Amino acid sequence: MGNVSAGGVEGGGVVEGGVVAIVPAAGIGSRFGGGVKKTFYELDGKPVLIRTLEALERVELISEIIPALREEDHGRLRQYLSQYAITKVKKIAPGGKERQDSVWNALRLVARGTTTVAVHDGVRPFATPAFISGLIGALNENDVAHAPSVAGWDAVVPGLMPKDTIKEVTAEGSVRATLRRESLVAVQTPQVFLYKSLFAAYEKAMARGFYATDDSALVEAAGGRVRIAPGLPENIKITTPADIMVSEAIILGAKDQRRVGPKGQRRGR
Numbered sequence: 001m002g003n004v005s006a007g008g009v010e011g012g013g014v015v016e017g018g019v020v021a022i023v024p025a026a027g028i029g030s031r032f033g034g035g036v037k038k039t040f041y042e043l044d045g046k047p048v049l050i051r052t053l054e055a056l057e058r059v060e061l062i063s064e065i066i067p068a069l070r071e072e073d074h075g076r077l078r079q080y081l082s083q084y085a086i087t088k089v090k091k092i093a094p095g096g097k098e099r100q101d102s103v104w105n106a107l108r109l110v111a112r113g114t115t116t117v118a119v120h121d122g123v124r125p126f127a128t129p130a131f132i133s134g135l136i137g138a139l140n141e142n143d144v145a146h147a148p149s150v151a152g153w154d155a156v157v158p159g160l161m162p163k164d165t166i167k168e169v170t171a172e173g174s175v176r177a178t179l180r181r182e183s184l185v186a187v188q189t190p191q192v193f194l195y196k197s198l199f200a201a202y203e204k205a206m207a208r209g210f211y212a213t214d215d216s217a218l219v220e221a222a223g224g225r226v227r228i229a230p231g232l233p234e235n236i237k238i239t240t241p242a243d244i245m246v247s248e249a250i251i252l253g254a255k256d257q258r259r260v261g262p263k264g265q266r267r268g269r
Contacts, residue, residue, distance in 0.1 A: 018063025019136055020110050021056045021088075021190070024102040025049050025122025026070045026095020038238055039069070039122050040076065044251050048238055050080050051125035056118075057086050058129040061136050066109055067122065068093040068102035100211050100218075104202050110195065116140060117198055119215045120190035123238040126250055131158075131232050132190055138229050139192045154197035154224035157216045158231035159185030188231045191216050197224050 025039045039049040049067070056065050065088045069077055074092050081089050093106035103119055110117060118136060120127065139156040162184055168177045191214065198215065201222040205212070212218050216226045234250050236243060 018114065019059075019061045019116045019118060019192075020114050020195075021059075021062050021065045021118045021120055022093075022103055022106040022110075023049075023052060023056070023065060023067040023120055023122045024095075024099050024106070025052075025067050026073075026102045027099065027123075037073070039073075041238070041244070043125065043244070043247050046084075047080060048125050048247075049077070049122045050084050050086070052120065052122050052127070053081075053086050053089065054084065055125070055127055055129055055132065056120065057088050059132045059136070061133060062088060062118070064111070065089045066091060066093055066106040068095050068106045070095040098211060100202075100205070100215075103215060104206055107199060107202055110199075114195045116192065117195045118190040118192045119198075121237055124189055124235055125238070125247070126234045126236060127188075127190060127232060131235070135190060135192045135229060138227075139194070152225060153227045155191060155193045155216050155219050155226045156229050157187050157191045157214075157226055158189070158235070159187040159228045160231040160233065162186050185228050186231075187214060187216065187228070188235050188237075189214075193219065197222075 027038070040047045042048075043051060053065060053067070056062055065086075067077065067089060069092060071094055073095075077089075077092060080086075091109055093102065093109055096102045096105055107117070116136065116139065118132065120132075135156050135158060139153065162181055166179045166181065166184055167175050168179060169175055193215070197219055201215075201218040201224060204210075204222050205218045210218070210221065212221070220226055236246060236250075238244065238247060
């Protein structure tokens with residue numbers, strides 16, 4: 001794809017070669033239950049995955065989106081792409097056995113000349129375009145929420161300090177240590193990488209058979225530098241039925257905000 005202008009995008013800049021967003025969405029959802037894949041579960045009448053893709057579609061810096069799904073879901077996704085006018089998906093990667101396999105399949109479809117890749121969970125439908133744009137801008141313009149320069153970093157990853165006390169335990173359930181929350185973060189996606197750094201990290205990991213629970217861990221294992229940026233509280237990952245209740249509350253809250261006027265007065269009746 002050609003260069004993409006960042007006109008009007010919060011936190012943006014011109015990213016050579018554009019930004020490619022990879023969206024792993026091939027999970028079987030064993031913890032979700034209900035007989036419906038969580039990627040296609042409808043929140044307020046719209047599939048979770050489509051909500052995620054729509055947010056990425058609205059980020060001007062992103063030139064292409066590559067979802068990774070199981071082969072039997074490709075046709076269904078194409079129908080939704082047409083129905084919801086999502087145009088940045090040019091190809092769909094085959095889903096793998098593990099999330100990491102899915103991302104690797106998509107990463108190998110990224111065009112040469114790409115400098116930046118964002119990896120975003122397909123079941124995180126509440127990351128806003130402004131939030132995503134800010135993370136991309138943070139990696140490419142050395143500005144993580146006005147924090148010190150991030151020049152020389154290979155990735156920017158959003159994270160939130162945990163609210164609960166975290167304890168390290170043994171396999172038998174015995175407490176080994178109580179960890180300091182001040183030094184812990186619960187990371188989210190999208191995670192934004194220099195393409196060359198992520199590709200090299202994946203090559204090393206796949207050759208060794210090393211699997212991690214998030215992409216930045218592979219970059220860390222390869223010696224790369226990862227910076228944490230402020231996360232977004234509502235940017236939840238839908239994993240269990242309880243997450244659906246939280247999601248519905250987020251959607252309802254957003255609707256209420258849209259109905260409130262500039263001085264806190266509700267519009268209409």
